[in-house]
Amino acid sequence: MGESHVTTQEDRTAATPSPVADGATASGFHGPAGSSGSTRAIIPPRMRTRFALSSLRSPRRPRLWFEILLIAVSYWLYSLVRNAVPEQKAAALRNADWIWSLEHSMGLAFEQTVNHAVNSVTWLIVSMNYYYATLHFVVTIGVLVWLFRRHPGRYAAARLALFATTAVALLGYYVFPLAPPRLMNGGGFFDTVMLHETWGSMASGNFKHMSNQYAAMPSMHIGWSLWCGLTICALASAPWARILGALYPVATLVVIVATANHFWLDAVGGMACLTFGVAMSYAWYGALPHRLPKRIQGPGRSRLRALRRPPRRAPEPVSRAAGPGTVAE
Numbered sequence: 001m002g003e004s005h006v007t008t009q010e011d012r013t014a015a016t017p018s019p020v021a022d023g024a025t026a027s028g029f030h031g032p033a034g035s036s037g038s039t040r041a042i043i044p045p046r047m048r049t050r051f052a053l054s055s056l057r058s059p060r061r062p063r064l065w066f067e068i069l070l071i072a073v074s075y076w077l078y079s080l081v082r083n084a085v086p087e088q089k090a091a092a093l094r095n096a097d098w099i100w101s102l103e104h105s106m107g108l109a110f111e112q113t114v115n116h117a118v119n120s121v122t123w124l125i126v127s128m129n130y131y132y133a134t135l136h137f138v139v140t141i142g143v144l145v146w147l148f149r150r151h152p153g154r155y156a157a158a159r160l161a162l163f164a165t166t167a168v169a170l171l172g173y174y175v176f177p178l179a180p181p182r183l184m185n186g187g188g189f190f191d192t193v194m195l196h197e198t199w200g201s202m203a204s205g206n207f208k209h210m211s212n213q214y215a216a217m218p219s220m221h222i223g224w225s226l227w228c229g230l231t232i233c234a235l236a237s238a239p240w241a242r243i244l245g246a247l248y249p250v251a252t253l254v255v256i257v258a259t260a261n262h263f264w265l266d267a268v269g270g271m272a273c274l275t276f277g278v279a280m281s282y283a284w285y286g287a288l289p290h291r292l293p294k295r296i297q298g299p300g301r302s303r304l305r306a307l308r309r310p311p312r313r314a315p316e317p318v319s320r321a322a323g324p325g326t327v328a329e
Contacts, residue, residue, distance in 0.1 A: 100263070
């Protein structure tokens with residue numbers, strides 16, 4: 001009889017081409033060939049660019065020193081550019097008259113009534129002056145610090161939304177100079193800071209020479225306060241915190257109108273800027289900030305957890321020849 005050839009498992013393994021190698025070759029990625037291992041891995045430029053963009057868009061753990069420097073430099077540049085916008089007084093006053101007429105035609109010109117009513121209560125209007133001057137910065141920085149400490153995975157996306165909101169506002173200051181109601185000719189508004197001799201506006205009193213007085217549209221008091229309120233409502237766990245977050249932009253709207261620093265349409269401009277900022281953040285990260293993971297998993301910690309994980313036990317082999325009711329040896 002002739003010799004019977006038995007095909008072993010090793011023969012089948014050696015004869016079967018590797019799907020990983022074939023797939024890598026087909027996609028343009030060539031791994032080590034043969035036993036020499038001398039061929040270096042070559043990644044196509046398109047794939048390399050895709051990996052680079054994916055890496056940039058992935059949230060990273062924020063670094064304290066970098067964030068402090070970034071915020072300081074960004075606000076300095078914002079103030080520099082905002083104040084460098086030409087103070088077109090004539091155009092700003094014309095635009096203020098146009099806004100005031102538009103609100104009258106809509107039946108929503110209530111700023112003067114609110115300004116006069118609140119100004120009659122001294123303690124209230126003085127409190128609003130200080131509110132306008134301080135909380136705009138204190139609350140915004142506080143929310144950034146809270147995000148940095150408690151929600152590091154969402155910090156970068158929320159910060160990008162805030163920065164993009166502020167950046168697009170600069171375009172509004174340049175394109176549409178606008179005088180605040182308190183500076184209108186014959187508008188009948190009270191400049192509450194000047195009247196009560198309080199500190200409450202960078203464009204009143206001794207600060208008027210340091211700031212552009214005709215950059216009222218859009219209102220970044222509304223843009224920033226709405227960013228703070230939405231962030232708190234989306235991420236805070238305590239009900240009282242969410243309530244305060246929802247009330248904060250509403251209170252800010254009352255303050256900017258009562259102190260005659262803005263028309264209510266300036267607040268609409270601030271909301272539009274925030275919408276643009278959130279859209280930019282969504283386009284870059286592919287999700288709204290509150291939809292991203294709360295914390296960032298570091299590579300070192302992932303490897304440590306993988307080492308601590310118990311190894312999987314290989315399944316026991318089952319004999320094909322064993323019939324029902326038999327146990328494989």
